[in-house]
Amino acid sequence: MPRLTTLAKLFASDHWIVLDDVQFARRDYQHRARIATLDGLGPNRWLTIPTHRPSGRATLIRDTLIADPATARRRASSILRQQYGPSPHWPAVDRALQPVWNAFDTGRVAPVATASTRALLELLGWRGQIFTSSALRARTGRSERLADLADATGARAYLCGTGGMTYLDHAPFTELGVAVVPFLSPATGMWASGRQVSALRALAFRGPDAVGARFRALAFAHDALGCAA
Structure with a gap:
């Protein structure tokens, strides 16, 4: 259940x-998310999927197992229903989440x-493409990997969050002709806790x-930045 700023960055991306x-x-x-109360006034709580690392x-992310899939699914759906069930928007969000509960069956x-x-993303109307890094060729260095992955999709710009900008080496991107565009979101209103809590609250x-x-x-603002770069 991604954070609001993470979801916004993905929404602004084509890939x-x-x-x-x-x-x-x-x-x-x-495997976890901070869940805020509906009114935003109560304490946040962690929604965590218990895991097993073989x-x-x-252990790689793709190989990490859910310790008890059936119990984890019931607990996660129950917590979200308790937190957001009273909202008039909950039925639409709840319908969108059905594929999530089915995914627990993979273990x-x-x-x-x-x-x-x-x-x-689909609830918000995103029409981009999704890839997995394991299906694409890339070098192992942190910045080199990201540059290679962006280039493999034909991207000409890489949206980078504020955290990534502190360590990212621009050189591998420059070599491949991929611009690095900082992704910046507002800090007030619904965005105030957007870097900490799940987008579900908003x-x-x-x-x-x-x-x-x-x-x-x-997304429009960052698209303009990407074109300028």
């Missing part, structure tokens, strides 16, 4: 590459994480149409 062949990070957002710390974390992000509180309008405006 989303799921990075499935790197090491699973237990303390990251790959190869220990070396793996990656399909669930991918399905949850894809479901919310969707349930404001509705897909209102959130989609804001996403489209932000």
Whole structure:
């Protein structure tokens, strides 16, 4: 259940590459999300999928297993229904999430994480393409990998979040003719906690149409930056 700023960055992109062949990070957002209350006033809570790493710390994201898929599915759906069920927008969000619950049957974390992000993107009307990094050729260096993956899809610009801009080496992108465009989102209104909590709160509180309008405006601004670069 991606964070609001993450979802907005993907919405502004033509291609989303799921990075499935790197090491699973237990303390990251790959198997968990912060869920805010509907009114945004109560404490946030973690929605976490219990995991099993067959190869220990070396386990890749695509190989990470759900410890108890049936229980994890019931718990996740129950928590979201409790948090957002009272919203008039919940039925639309709930319908969009049905593929997520089906993905638990795979027993793996990656399909669930991918399905949850894809479901919310499609709810907002995104029409881009999705790739997996394991199906594309790329070097192993952090920046080199990202540059190669962007180039493999024919992209001419790479949208980079504020965190990535602190470590990204622009040289591999420059060599391939791929511009690095910083992705910046507002810091007020619905965006105030957008880097911490799942986008589900904004969707349930404001509705897909209102959130989609804001996403489209932000995407247009970054598209202009990409063309300028």
